[in-house]
Amino acid sequence: MxxxxxxxxxxxxxxxxxxxxxxxxxxxxxxxxxxxxxxxFRRPDKFSKEQIRTVSFMHETFARLTTTSLSAQLRSLVNVHVASVDQLTYEEFIRSIPSPTALAVINMDPLKGSAILEIDPAVTFSIIDRLFGGTGEGSKINRELSEIERSVMESIIVRILGNMREAWSQVIDLRPRLGQIETNPQFAQIVPPTEMVVLVTLETKVEDVEGMMNFCIPYLTIEPIISKLSAQYYYSSIRRGTTTENLNILRERLAGINVAMVAEVGGIQLTMRDILSIKKGDVIRLSNTSLNDPMVLKIGNRPKFDCRPGAVGNKIAVQVTRKIEDVDQTDFEELAVEGDEE
Structure with a gap:
């Protein structure tokens, strides 16, 4: 130097x-x-390198979530990944995007102010074509969105904002809402031209159509949480993880999962020759089981309860009598090894 x-x-x-x-x-x-x-003094840097790096980490998660959700909605191969994260003035951002374009003004509740999500026209019209039943092939369309196309893009952007909320959850409980969609960048003056912004550029590919998706966040909007944009805070919040809200979400998701429950009377090991020779009228004696022994109620493949058979109305049922103490998985492996040796 x-x-x-x-x-x-x-x-x-x-x-x-x-x-x-x-x-x-x-x-x-x-x-x-x-x-x-x-x-x-005309362009002061307001974001440190560590803060820029943390913003990049957050939006890599956002890119993965958006890739999955758009691929499912469009029933097509979509790839989104972070190309760069830079800081520049708002005027430089506005001059860098085409006109007309799909430019969504995002309310960043509970943060004050707004952000901008800009989607390249080639990607926009490819998405619209896919949703209208087309092949999604890119075409050199350079016009404003119609009312119907605007409504379609609103639904796409709302879904994308859901991914953004999840990506930001380690830093703040963000509730982004779509304010309006503009096509002329000059009509989207959310901050003064000289105000510094952080610009997240995401390379977006829908089948063979490639373009950019830009997320512009003014410094004034992100300033209240600027201290949280550090790698130490970000990863420590990931490790904490077990908040009451997260536990409730996990319980809700687990509540809808189907698990097989089987009441097992008893068991026996037979050779394949014996199984092939079984015929009507044969009696198979179950090992280590008598009429007075309880049945074992298995959840998944794990024995969890002792029970006895019965009936409730016209339905066959079992009554739980005792909870079986949890057995460590290594015990099952040791028993399996011993059985093989015998």
Whole structure:
């Protein structure tokens, strides 16, 4: 890095060298202690490298979720990934996007202010064509969206915002809402032109059509949580994980899962020759089981309860009598090994 000395410092060094008070080596050390940092007052950097990196991590999750949801909705191969995360002025962002385009103004509740989600026209019309029953092939369309097309894109953007909420959940309980869709970037002045923004650029591919999806967040909007945009906070919040809200969500999701439950009377091991020779009227004696022994109620493949058979109305039923103590999985493996040795 080139060091710059003031005129007074230069005069002092020349005087000291000429009088013999100092050596040239000492003068070199003085210049090495000098540290000049370049600062552009017209475009000050407000996001640190660590904060930019954390924003990138968050939106990599957003890209994965969006890839899955759009692929399912369009029934087509969709790929979304983070291309870059940069900070620039809002004016530079507006000048970099085409016109007309699909430009959604997003309310970032509970944060104050708005953000911008811009989708490249090639991707927009490819999505619309797929939803209207077409092949989704890209075409050089350069026009504003019709009312029907605007309504279709609203539903797509609302689904994308659901992915954004989940991606931001480790930092804040974000509730993004679609405000309006503009086609002319000049009509979307959410902050002054000189205000700094963080721009997340996502490369988006729908079948063979490629384009960009840009998410622009002003510094004024993200400022209240800027201290949380650190790798330490982000990963510690992931490790915490077991909040009451997360547990309730897990319970709701588990409540709808079907699990097989089997009441087992008893069991026996037979050779394939014996099984093939079984015929009507044969009696198979179950090992280690008597008429007074309880039946075993299995959930999945795990024995969980003792029970006894009965009936409720016209239905066959079992009554749970005792909970079987949980057995560690390694015990099952040891028993299986011993059985093989025998």
């Amino acid at each position: 080139t060091e710059v000395l003031s005129q007074d410092e230069i005069d002092q060094l020349l005087t000291a060298i000429s009088t013999g008070d100092t050596e040239p080596e000492e003068a070199q050390q003085v210049t090495e202690r000098k540290n000049i940092r370049i600062w552009d």
